[in-house]
Amino acid sequence: MEVSRREVIKLGAFGAAAISAGIATDVAEAANKKEPRAVLKISSQEGIIPGKDLPEKLAKMEKWDFDGIEVGGRGLENRVPEIQAALKNSKIKLSAICAGFQGALMSDQESERKKCVESMKVILTAAGELGSTGLIFVPAFNGQTKLNHIEGRKILLDQLPELCEFAQKAGTRMLLEPLNRHETWYVRQLADAAAICRDANHPAACVMGDFYHMYIEEPSDMGAFISAGKYIHHVHLASIKRNLPGQDERNYTDGFKGLKMIGYQDFCSFECGCIGDREVEIPKSVKFLREQWKKA
Structure with a gap:
């Protein structure tokens, strides 16, 4: 069947009109969709907080207006009773578990991949017992x-369903973290991580974002969080030079706007160094972040 140039143009016009109508519908639906009111729950990695033991660290965190604490995954299975006992007497909740596994999910060596999967399962079991948001992982440095x-990507997606199913049964999640180009060649933006989670097609396949890496790789903090959307369940906080928020010119309002737009409900956690006295600078940084959230 031959189609004249005029008919092609006519069909193109109809197609453009249909596409425009579809886009308009999507925009209208997005505008009408009401996300839950976002919350800023500030957490910190355990090692950043000064104190002789976990109870002392938690007491300081309560005083300084923290909401959560993030712990490392290495040997976590042996710390479950200790952490449970400390948290029982505190308002602080456990946020994410930071790595601590062996091997790499995207290793070219099958033995390294197996080692990674098995060690992740041990950490995921402990994470579930502690009510953690999820296990942070990088596919390969x-x-x-x-x-x-x-x-x-194929190797990663071959393994994620098994790990995500295990995580969900344990009561937690897998949190895929994009890094900057100096640390990994693969998965450097939140949109890429979200696409992997979409293709994994499992509710426990999730994403986390890190303001330090995002400053290097993302053109917009707000756009990055919006692109991650429903998949994002943890955030790391750090300045441009990986110090406490507020210790350089890094601004967080753009990113916080994005988190508010998607109705973010999980933790934002310090993963950074500190310039100066931690007893002074850490509570100052928490106050700074609360102010940035109000401005967003």
């Missing part, structure tokens, strides 16, 4: 694999 992007 620079130098950990010889796989290219296509091979690596």
